[in-house]
Amino acid sequence: xxxxxxxxxxxxxxxxxxxxxxxxxxxxxxxxxxxxxxxxxxxxxxxxxxxxxxxxxxxxxxxxxxxxxxxxxxxxxxxxxxxxxxxxxxxxxxxxxxxxxxxxxxxxxxxxxxxxxxxxxxxxxxxxxxxxxxxxxxxxxxxxxxxxxxxxxxxxxxxxxxxxxxxxxxxxxxxxxxxxxxxxxxxxxxxxxxxxxxxxxxxxxxxxxxxxxxxxxxxxxxxxxxxxxxxxxxxxxxxxxxxxxxxxxxxxxxxxxxxxxxxxxxxxxxxxxxxxxxxxxxxxxxxxxxxxxxxxxxxxxxxxxxxxxxxxxxxxxxxxxxxxxxxxxxxxxxxxxxxxxxxxxxxxxxxxxxxxxxxxxxxxxxxxxxxxxxxxxxxxxxxxxxxxxxxxxxxxxxxxxxxxxxxxxxxxxxxxxxxxxxxxxxxxxxxxxxxxxxxxxxxxxxxxxxxxxxxxxxxxxxxxxxxxxxxxxxxxxxxxxxxxxxxxxxxxxxxxxxxxxxxxxxxxxxxxxxxxxxxxxxxxxxxxxxxxxxxxxxxxxxxxxxxxxxxxxxxxxxxxxxxxxxxxxxxxxxxxxxxxxxx
Amino acid sequence: xxxxxxxxxxxxxxxxxxxxxxxxxxxxxxxxxxxxxxxxxxxxxxxxxxxxxxxxxxxxxxxxxxxxxxxxxxxxxxxxxxxxxxxxxxxxxxxxxxxxxxxxxxxxxxxxxxxxxxxxxxxxxxxxxxxxxxxxxxxxxxxxxxxxxxxxxxxxxxxxxxxxxxxxxxxxxxxxxxxxxxxxxxxxxxxxxxxxxxxxxxxxxxxxxxxxxxxxxxxxxxxxxxxxxxxxxxxxxxxxxxxxxxxxxxxx
Ligand SMILES: [Fe+2]
Ligand SMILES: [Fe+2]
Ligand SMILES: [Fe+2]
Numbered sequence: 001x002x003x004x005x006x007x008x009x010x011x012x013x014x015x016x017x018x019x020x021x022x023x024x025x026x027x028x029x030x031x032x033x034x035x036x037x038x039x040x041x042x043x044x045x046x047x048x049x050x051x052x053x054x055x056x057x058x059x060x061x062x063x064x065x066x067x068x069x070x071x072x073x074x075x076x077x078x079x080x081x082x083x084x085x086x087x088x089x090x091x092x093x094x095x096x097x098x099x100x101x102x103x104x105x106x107x108x109x110x111x112x113x114x115x116x117x118x119x120x121x122x123x124x125x126x127x128x129x130x131x132x133x134x135x136x137x138x139x140x141x142x143x144x145x146x147x148x149x150x151x152x153x154x155x156x157x158x159x160x161x162x163x164x165x166x167x168x169x170x171x172x173x174x175x176x177x178x179x180x181x182x183x184x185x186x187x188x189x190x191x192x193x194x195x196x197x198x199x200x201x202x203x204x205x206x207x208x209x210x211x212x213x214x215x216x217x218x219x220x221x222x223x224x225x226x227x228x229x230x231x232x233x234x235x236x237x238x239x240x241x242x243x244x245x246x247x248x249x250x251x252x253x254x255x256x257x258x259x260x261x262x263x264x265x266x267x268x269x270x271x272x273x274x275x276x277x278x279x280x281x282x283x284x285x286x287x288x289x290x291x292x293x294x295x296x297x298x299x300x301x302x303x304x305x306x307x308x309x310x311x312x313x314x315x316x317x318x319x320x321x322x323x324x325x326x327x328x329x330x331x332x333x334x335x336x337x338x339x340x341x342x343x344x345x346x347x348x349x350x351x352x353x354x355x356x357x358x359x360x361x362x363x364x365x366x367x368x369x370x371x372x373x374x375x376x377x378x379x380x381x382x383x384x385x386x387x388x389x390x391x392x393x394x395x396x397x398x399x400x401x402x403x404x405x406x407x408x409x410x411x412x413x414x415x416x417x418x419x420x421x422x423x424x425x426x427x428x429x430x431x432x433x434x435x436x437x438x439x440x441x442x443x444x445x446x447x448x449x450x451x452x453x454x455x456x457x458x459x460x461x462x463x464x465x466x467x468x469x470x471x472x473x474x475x476x477x478x479x480x481x482x483x484x485x486x487x488x489x490x491x492x493x494x495x496x497x498x499x500x501x502x503x504x505x506x507x508x509x510x511x512x513x514x515x516x517x518x519x520x521x522x523x524x525x526x527x528x529x530x531x532x533x534x535x536x537x538x539x540x541x542x543x544x545x546x547x548x549x550x551x552x553x554x555x556x557x558x559x560x561x562x563x564x565x566x567x568x569x570x571x572x573x574x575x576x577x578x579x580x581x582x583x
Numbered sequence: 584x585x586x587x588x589x590x591x592x593x594x595x596x597x598x599x600x601x602x603x604x605x606x607x608x609x610x611x612x613x614x615x616x617x618x619x620x621x622x623x624x625x626x627x628x629x630x631x632x633x634x635x636x637x638x639x640x641x642x643x644x645x646x647x648x649x650x651x652x653x654x655x656x657x658x659x660x661x662x663x664x665x666x667x668x669x670x671x672x673x674x675x676x677x678x679x680x681x682x683x684x685x686x687x688x689x690x691x692x693x694x695x696x697x698x699x700x701x702x703x704x705x706x707x708x709x710x711x712x713x714x715x716x717x718x719x720x721x722x723x724x725x726x727x728x729x730x731x732x733x734x735x736x737x738x739x740x741x742x743x744x745x746x747x748x749x750x751x752x753x754x755x756x757x758x759x760x761x762x763x764x765x766x767x768x769x770x771x772x773x774x775x776x777x778x779x780x781x782x783x784x785x786x787x788x789x790x791x792x793x794x795x796x797x798x799x800x801x802x803x804x805x806x807x808x809x810x811x812x813x814x815x816x817x818x819x820x821x822x823x824x825x826x827x828x829x830x831x832x833x834x835x
Pocket of ligand 3: 707
């Protein structure tokens with residue numbers, strides 16, 4: 001039997017491919033990183049082909065290609081829901097039929113043809129099982145309870161598992177349309193953001209508000225440890241509409257949806273109302289996950305929890321779980337959303353279908369493509385771009401520290417790109433977090449995005465406690481930047497540009513396992529300033545996927561007001577590229 | 584995109600009508616923003632793959648221009664729709680080509696060097712004409728007019744460098760190479776236009792059929808008794824994982 005299994009997730013949003021060798025993820029990438037279409041949902045052939053290329057294998061070498069869910073079951077759910085919603089579901093029915101009949105129903109054939117493999121090698125996992133496997137099989141836990149919470153998969157919106165040496169056993173699930181994720185998305189739409197993209201903005205907005213509308217939100221979304229989640233369906237319309245997710249009754253409850261005048265201004269009463277609604281939603285969503293987790297803990301008796309699914313991108317909830325439940329430790333996969341299902345599907349098949357030996361825990365997020373210093377040198381020479389070349393990494397790091405201390409904002413492009421939605425020190429924009437002007441500057445001049453979105457601090461492992469109020473048992477969230485923690489009173493003034501308005505921060509801790517080069521930079525910066533902390537935000541402009549290649553890094557660099565760019569061991573400063581390029 | 588074979592006066596008339604309607608303007612601008620972002624991606628692909636440093640430089644510079652245009656159009660779209668619901672939607676919308684599918688290979692790979700350059704030349708020439716005309720027609724809206732003029736100047740660079748490259752290929756490989764590429768490109772365009780039309784027609788027909796099916800088939804099912812909607816709350820799933828392990832070949 002071959003040692004390789006390829007996992008594929010696609011057809012909803014965030015398509016991805018992940019290659020597992022001997023139970024370990026060796027290459028993984030979201031399709032958007034290659035196609036440059038944000039949240040690209042097409043079958044991820046570009047990413048899949050790169051995965052094979054990375055390992056130098058041919059499609060024939062794969063033991064199996066695993067799709068992350070069962071398409072026919074999902075189609076069944078759509079059809080039954082639409083029959084039930086007759087005659088309001090005409091438009092949704094036509095949309096479903098037009099996308100499923102010519103295309104989505106024929107996944108096996110499309111994958112076999114696109115990848116050049118035998119169709120019998122294509123097998124199918126189950127959506128929440130894929131989520132669960134992505135978390136459990138990359139966690140350091142021998143046994144754990146696993147909670148997968150998202151919008152919806154085939155029928156389930158939430159699934160509870162008990163995982164051990166014997167595999168991942170599904171204990172119970174909650175079915176569509178009762179879904180925390182879909183209610184969160186309905187609020188996202190109500191608050192004027194794009195569904196499947198703006199949820200993070202709702203979370204950011206929530207820290208500007210007070211949870212004044214908790215009782216109202218609870219009318220829509222209720223939870224208990226024994227019964228799970230219940231949604232009052234009179235407030236939502238996602239169950240029969242493809243374009244509208246909240247009802248007129250929803251607006252009667254909360255007032256008119258955000259529309260009309262341009263920017264969301266939190267200083268106006270209207271803006272504050274939206275922030276308060278976001279805060280209330282956040283509080284109720286947290287209670288829901290806590291109830292589910294407590295119920296699961298009681299049922300399984302486990303002390304470790306793996307959380308998976310899109311809801312696990314909510315770093316505020318993640319960080320509270322050990323203090324609000326009986327669980328002692330919590331782990332989240334670096335790609336908890338549907339992109340991560342590609343890894344989960346492959347890991348599930350390896351461990352449970354092919355009965356392979358379980359691989360090691362995941363310790364590093366850099367699972368994407370890398371470019372060598374030689375390739376970067378050639379690119380810079382080809383493009384005639386003035387640069388400084390450093391002999392070694394130490395000299396390069398010393399120069400970055402000088403630039404950052406000098407108040408410059410730096411693009412940092414090093415090694416393999418990250419797996420999952422966060423930049424974790426491979427494709428990052430870095431700055432000195434002690435400078436208060438950085439938030440405004442980076443938001444407005446570099447990323448062109450809403451001002452209320454906070455930046456994250458990356459801190460050298462071992463120094464978290466000096467700045468942040470860490471909850472015990474949350475250490476495993478930190479390498480992936482998936483936990484929000486209070487900044488200690490004394491440190492708030494110290495780290496103004498990475499401390500959110502409510503005094504919290506989404507912390508990433510860095511050690512030599514996760515990212516040795518980035519760790520060395522933090523050590524050097526700490527030596528120079530006394531604080532081994534950097535502002536770390538993703539290397540992209542608003543609306544674009546994070547940069548993948550050195551050329552994309554250069555395009556982003558020249559299209560923004562970034563001061564300086566480090567591409568491998570090369571430093572480039574931002575001087576306009578002239579029209580002489582055409583001569 | 585306006586067909587360049589249209590008589591210029593006709594183009595002028597149509598454009599004048601289109602730009603006359605204020606509510607259409609932001610949408611037109613947003614549409615241009617998407618097109619320009621898409622071109623920027625195509626030029627980036629070409630810059631990644633170009634065989635010579637000289638071409639790489641030009642394609643990269645071109646990609647930067649198109650990206651900037653995309654952003655200018657996006658900002659203009661927002662400015663023109665200030666205060667309306669559209670502003671809100673646009674403000675939050677991405678200005679990159681974040682919708683649709685780009686296929687498995689890049690335009691550059693699909694066309695090859697000569698045809699790609701011919702494509703760039705034809706499209707840029709058309710763009711330069713179009714934006715030049717808009718700069719003229721939009722005199723009543725100084726900011727938009729100035730933006731069109733600025734973009735038009737860039738497009739002229741794109742026309743001239745791609746033409747120069749085509750001339751170079753003509754000298755190296757003979758005039759047939761370039762003429763052939765342009766002919767193939769025009770054929771391809773005609774074929775794509777035909778496919779788009781028939782696809783659009785098919786889409787409408789499929790939509791009609793689906794409406795018939797909806798009322799003919801879905802309705803009786805629905806009236807025969809609603810399939811019981813799933814119950815709220817936790818549903819126990821004994822044996823589900825074992826079943827998943829056995830049914831891995833089953834699609835649903
Ligand atoms: Fe999911
Ligand atoms: Fe342009
Ligand atoms: Fe152009």
